[in-house]
Amino acid sequence: MDRITLAIVDDHPMILEGLKSLFSGDVDRYQLFFFTKGEALLDFIQENRVDVVLLDIVLNDGSGLDFCKLIKQKSKDTVLLGISNQEERSIIFRFLENGGNGYILKNADANEIVCCVEKAVAGELALSRKVQEIMLTPMEAPPQLPRLTKREQQVLQAISNGLTSADIAEKLFISVITVETHRRNLLQKFTAKNMFELVKIATENRLI
Template sequence: MNLAIVDDHPMILEGLRSLLQQDGKFQIFSFTKGATVLDFIQENKVDVVLLDIVLTDGSGLDFCKTIKQKLPKTIVVGISNQAERSIIFRFLENGGNGYILKNADPKEIIKVINNAIRGDLALSKEVQDIMMRPSSGYFELPRLTKREQQVLLAIADGHTSIEIGEKLFISVITVETHRRNLLQKFKAKNMVELVKIATENKLI
């Protein structure tokens, strides 16, 4: 089977490639950008895509939706540090076949991918636990990555995406992706509401 890994961290790409090569049933292709894999799958048969959520050229949520619209039979599994219930839900709503957190052990990663290939909804154990938690009517404080915290603080200080990118040494597209993910995590309609919620909950 042809399997594509999309992640902008070379160490993650190499680690996943090494792990999946041991399984023996995949021909593996690696990509650091979502747009590149979209071009590739238009011209080449790809059975499975392992897709990170935060990429330098956009959101894996959007890339998942595009892949499933163009090639509905392609299996798309999210593999990410993003552990927010709302992010996972949205990925699955966009057609994702499964979701793995990057802290899953190697055997579990292989198992989840095989579950997805068999047609089962494939979730790593921690993702299952997140999805099974009762949803309360109260606002649950989202778990933010270190980079998201940095972007949030910079937004609260009134910096533009260009300024934030220069300050954190990341691209403007990456900053915009973090902005979208923060809006999603905080269920905020705009940046003003985002900062308001974060301030009220003493996150900034």
């Protein structure tokens, strides 16, 4: 087998030492380089070939998500594996979208980490077992937004503009009691605790 140039980027000394001991035993297979900053690796790959990078997602000098994209721009053949405690599906997806070839959680055992590196070198998508479980877990369906009548939409827009019930009643030519009824109905439809939360939900869902 060809020797693999493996760069490990992590600003936690214990993690670096652990990964160093994991791969340093096979000197015929791995040539190792260690970095605590993403920028240092970017400088290194300008002048040196790197086959595989184990890249932490949270670094002192930036996000591994951004460094992943920058590394791929400078060296498209370099295999990039995220190694992190970040378990959010959105972060895993973003890393892969930015050119990553796999993702490993730091609680993976030693054999699993080495196996993922070898799989990635072979051209396969390399995900540790826990990451596979996260990716295969069905996402919850987004909550259904309530249907609003034309009048409710008008009242909601007026509330978001900071108008009082009296102002809204005058503007829409309806009674204050009717406005208050619409307010209560809107709170119930959106299961909002107060008007501030109501406007926040409506704004986030682009209803106003």
